[in-house]
Amino acid sequence: MFAKCGNASVLRALVGLLRDTATDVCIRCTGAGIEFFVLNDMSTVALRLWLPAAFFKLYSCTEPDQIEIFASDLYNALDGAAAAVVLQTTHVEDASRLVVHAETDVLLPAAAAAAPLRRPQFPPPSHSDATLSMPSKRWCAVVKQLTMLGDDICITTHRNVFSFATRADALSSMVTVATDRLHGAPITCRVVSAYLRATLKGAGLAAGVDLSISSTNPARVHLRLRDAGATATFHIAPRHDI
Numbered sequence: 711m712f713a714k715c716g717n718a719s720v721l722r723a724l725v726g727l728l729r730d731t732a733t734d735v736c737i738r739c740t741g742a743g744i745e746f747f748v749l750n751d752m753s754t755v756a757l758r759l760w761l762p763a764a765f766f767k768l769y770s771c772t773e774p775d776q777i778e779i780f781a782s783d784l785y786n787a788l789d790g791a792a793a794a795v796v797l798q799t800t801h802v803e804d805a806s807r808l809v810v811h812a813e814t815d816v817l818l819p820a821a822a823a824a825a826p827l828r829r830p831q832f833p834p835p836s837h838s839d840a841t842l843s844m845p846s847k848r849w850c851a852v853v854k855q856l857t858m859l860g861d862d863i864c865i866t867t868h869r870n871v872f873s874f875a876t877r878a879d880a881l882s883s884m885v886t887v888a889t890d891r892l893h894g895a896p897i898t899c900r901v902v903s904a905y906l907r908a909t910l911k912g913a914g915l916a917a918g919v920d921l922s923i924s925s926t927n928p929a930r931v932h933l934r935l936r937d938a939g940a941t942a943t944f945h946i947a948p949r950h951d952i
Contacts, residue, residue, distance in 0.1 A: 711739040711775055711799040713761075714768040718791035718812065720915065720937060724759055725788060727912050727942060729781040731757045734821040737808065739775045739799065748781060754947040755905050756928075764938040767794070775799050777806045778821040784808070787816040839924040840867040840893045846933070849919040850910055852885050857903040859883050862949055865923055866898045872921070876903065899923040900949035909933065912942045 715721045725746075728735050732748035743762035749755075763769040777799065788795060791812035798809045802817070810816045844852075852874060856863050860876035860883075867873075870891060875884040909931045913919055916933040923929050931944040 711744070711771040711797070712768065713744060713766045713771075713797045715765070715795050715797070716767040716793060717937075718788055718793060718795040721795060722785065722788040722791065723911070723915060724761075724935075724940075724942065725781065725785045727757060727908075728759060729785045730908060730911070731755055731781075733780060733782070734778055735781040735784065737777045737779065739771045739777075741771050741774075743769070744797075754902070755908070756945040758941075758943045758945075760941045760943075762939045765940045775806050777808050779808055779818045780821050783818045784810070787818060788812060839922045839927070839930075840872070840897050841891060841920055841922045842872045842887060842889050843918060843920045844887065846913040846916040846919050848887075849921075850913050852887065853906050853910060853913075855885060856883055857907045861903055862900055863903050863906060864898065864900050865921075865929070866896060867893050867923070868896050869893060897923055897925055899929055901929055901946050902949060905944070905946045906931070909944050912944075916942075 728746055728748045732750045734748065736747045738745040738747070741763070743760065743765065746759040746761075748757050787810040796811035798811065799806050800809055801807070805820065807820065808818045810818065856874055856876045862876060864875045865872065870889050870893065872887045872889065873884060874887075912933045915935055917936050918934045920932040920934070921929070922932070928945040928947050931946065933942040935941060
């Protein structure tokens with residue numbers, strides 16, 4: 711795999727999302743692009759970062775490959791990088807390794823994990839899920855208002871209205887957002903506010919945010935990034951599963 715990124719600062723900011731979520735990152739390279747996947751230690755938050763081939767100035771991948779490294783190593787290797795940076799896979803002792811060509815060339819060590827990173831299967835949103843789309847600035851304002859008060863956020867839907875509520879001691883806050891999509895039966899989902907707050911860094915790079923909740927699957931916060939179809943998707947376990 712050879713990938714030349716013309717904006718190293720954006721790539722580093724995206725890698726920062728991975729580093730803030732978990733220690734190890736699994737990187738999958740295909741002809742279509744690069745997928746980065748992390749799962750936190752409690753298995754309560756997973757993050758999938760998808761960078762399609764069009765995200766890069768130059769991209770080629772003749773054979774699918776998979777590497778597990780430390781997210782902090784990749785983040786540090788991108789520190790101080792100029793406008794362009796190159797990610798390239800190489801083989802060392804019959805194992806795939808990642809090389810970062812930035813200010814200096816860095817061969818990143820493989821993550822010394824006891825077992826391969828577990829990848830839960832997350833079904834795509836279905837017609838029974840409730841989905842709310844909003845500009846990233848609006849999402850940031852809602853999350854910041856709610857997370858200042860409590861540790862839990864209760865999200866409920868009724869027809870085309872999403873209600874976000876939190877409470878701490880005698881203080882409480884509620885935000886309602888209407889959507890043009892009609893939903894069926896009401897859905898209630900409780901999540902840890904810190905997990906929603908973790909999406910804010912990525913939302914700053916996004917054009918829009920899609921929130922999907924259901925009665926059976928983890929909450930899904932999908933960030934539509936501004937760069938060439940790139941996306942970052944958080945899957946957040948409901949509070950009763952924690």
